[in-house]
Amino acid sequence: MRRQDQAADALVQLRGARAVNVQWVDEACERPGFETLRVLRQDSRSITGLPVRRKPMMPELFDALAAAAARQGSRYFGFLNADIIVSQAAIGGATAGVFGPTSLPNGSTTASSAH
Secondary structure: OHHHHHHHHHHHHOOOOOOEEEEEOOEOOOOOOOEEEEEEOOEHHHHHOOOOOOOEOHHHHHHHHHHHHHHOOOOOOOOOOOOOOOOHHHHOOOOOOEEEEEEOOOOOEEEEEEO
């Protein structure tokens, strides 16, 4: 959880960005500094009928993020896993970017980007 905590702390420090936490309507994990949207109704269990780990359905998740962005007058939203640390320098003034993991010799990863 240490890396996830570092990533969350970095997100709430970004200028010009809103940190949004999308959760299920019946079960939510709140995070200080994040707006929590309890909107997800589908998950991997309800769709497959299998006793698997609960995971969101991406179209529903992206719809929720797009709606949240539109409510704030934003044309774009970003999505990332909970353990990805994003710096202000990484997003700068870019209107769009694609980030992918880059492995380092010590086994850790960093993000490389293309704008």
